[in-house]
Amino acid sequence: MTDINLPNADTVVKTARTYAVDLIERIIWTFLGAAGAVALAAGPADMLSVSFWEGVGTAGLAAVVTLVKGVAARLIGPRNSASTAPTV
Template identity: 40%
Template structure:
């Protein structure tokens, strides 16, 4: 017997996959954006590429935490904090 209040297994698996792809895209893009901006900002201060990579890593870690908070806050298939996304 199928419970009308619960989604099907296929819906849950597809939703989890969609969420994982969305979150991975956001984390990678945040890292790249922070890394490039870190390179631009570290050049005048004579800092190296590893410091820029560390800046990018911190940005990506924060994007990951934000995506997880968005998932816990509202059961959706998106890593966005915006409603309806």
């Protein structure tokens, strides 16, 4: 009978935790980057006119897109990375 070579439970938990930390970090930085860009465009650059909550909503939508992309990346790429790049 052949042996089945499966990772131990610690490796699986560590991989899932690594993925979750990676994805959460990407979502937070996307939100902050989008909020900063909207604030700059609406404020000093005077390129658009939005309220505070419209800016936060726009940044939130960008963060949701990052979340969906990160979940899809887990299905497509390496299981412990929220990146679609095969070398990450």
